[in-house]
Structures are given as C-alpha cells and as structure tokens.
Amino acid sequence: MVGPKQMIPRSNLLRCLIAALLLGSAASADAAGSGQLRSRGKVILEKNCGGCHAIGTVGASPLAQAPPMRDVYVRFLPRELQAELREGMVSKHRAMPQIDFSDEDVDAILAYLYALAVRK
Ligand code: HEC
Incomplete structure (x- = not known):
C-alpha cells in the first residue's frame, strides 16, 4: 500500500509548508x-x-x-x-x-x- 507520505517526498512537503506560512501572512490581502x-x-x-x-x-x-x-x-x-x-x-x-x-x-x-x- 502506498500512503500519502510515500507519494510526496519530504522536501516537497516542507516547501509546501513554507509556502503555506508565507501565504498566511498575506491572508488579509487575500481576504x-x-x-x-x-x-x-x-x-x-x-x-x-x-x-x-x-x-x-x-x-x-x-x-x-x-x-x-x-x-x-x-x-x-x-x-x-x-x-x-x-x-x-x-x-x-x-x-x-x-x-x-x-x-x-x-x-x-x-x-x-x-x-x-x-x-x-
Ligand atoms: C452611537 C452612534 C455611533 C455608533 C453605533 C458608531 N459610531 Fe462611529 N462615529 C459616531 C460619530 C458621532 C462619529 C463622529 C464624531 C467622532 O469622531 O466622535 C463617528 C466617527 C467614526 C469614525 C471616524 C473617526 C475619525 O476620527 O474620523 C470611525 C472610523 C468610526 N466612527 C467607526 C465606527 C465603527 C467601526 C462602528 C461600529 C463598530 C461605529 N463607528 C459605530 C457615532 C457612532
């Protein structure tokens, strides 16, 4: 069985997290x-x-x-x-x-x- 963790390489996951954090700071503009x-x-x-x-x-x-x-x-x-x-x-x-x-x-x-x- 292939779980989601195995499908996404760890480094990509980290990059996603950072992107999400950066987006968060622009949340009020988005809002x-x-x-x-x-x-x-x-x-x-x-x-x-x-x-x-x-x-x-x-x-x-x-x-x-x-x-x-x-x-x-x-x-x-x-x-x-x-x-x-x-x-x-x-x-x-x-x-x-x-x-x-x-x-x-x-x-x-x-x-x-x-x-x-x-x-x-
Ligand atoms: C009971 C009446 C009343 C209510 C309710 C009220 N206001 Fe006012 N507001 C005033 C009056 C009168 C002024 C103008 C005189 C002054 O600056 O005190 C004013 C002025 C303002 C100003 C301009 C201040 C300035 O220096 O130019 C802002 C911003 C403002 N109100 C925001 C709000 C917001 C946001 C709310 C709701 C959360 C609100 N008011 C609810 C009566 C009210």
Whole structure:
C-alpha cells in the first residue's frame, strides 16, 4: 500500500509548508477578495455601526455627525483602522459603544470596507 507520505517526498512537503506560512501572512490581502468575509464584515457593521454610520456605497448616515463608512476607509490608513478597531476605537469615538473585535471580525470589517472603497 502506498500512503500519502510515500507519494510526496519530504522536501516537497516542507516547501509546501513554507509556502503555506508565507501565504498566511498575506491572508488579509487575500481576504479582501473573499466574498464570504466581506458579507460577514457587512453584517458586523450593520449590527454595530449601522445605527449611526451609513455603511453602504450611497446614502447619508442615520446620525448626521457620524461620517459614512465609505469615507472613513478613505481617510484612514488600513493599518491604522485595523489597530483602532482592535482597540475599540476609544479615543476619537466617545459616542460609540466600545467593542473589542476579534482579529477575524476586524479582518471581515476591513474586507468589507476595502470593497466599499474600491467600488466607489
Ligand atoms: C452611537 C452612534 C455611533 C455608533 C453605533 C458608531 N459610531 Fe462611529 N462615529 C459616531 C460619530 C458621532 C462619529 C463622529 C464624531 C467622532 O469622531 O466622535 C463617528 C466617527 C467614526 C469614525 C471616524 C473617526 C475619525 O476620527 O474620523 C470611525 C472610523 C468610526 N466612527 C467607526 C465606527 C465603527 C467601526 C462602528 C461600529 C463598530 C461605529 N463607528 C459605530 C457615532 C457612532
């Protein structure tokens, strides 16, 4: 019987592992192209932010002082926004309920906002 280990030489296996690790670090860029992640981001934003911020490509924010999300993304560097979301956006954003998003949630939110900015 020929098992999978015998079919793939060890060195190739190692190369695959390294490639997978390298790909992992580019995961958030990849994620931006993933529709599933995007729609999850949209749901999160709708639930947590949509009461005040407009989160679509068009339309005004329900709360006039809150900038539409599509403008927020353009204004912030992605890294900055990512950090802010992780920290719960404390400093600038006192009106907002403070939420500490998980890394996956942050990725989902960024994927959606990225798509929003690109579509604009
Ligand atoms: C209760 C209303 C409310 C909710 C809910 C809310 N925001 Fe805001 N947000 C505001 C207001 C008002 C401003 C503008 C004034 C300010 O900067 O504090 C704002 C500003 C922002 C800014 C821009 C800050 C800047 O310096 O330009 C970002 C980014 C932002 N909100 C993200 C979010 C995200 C992400 C969520 C959901 C997780 C969210 N907000 C939920 C009211 C809200």
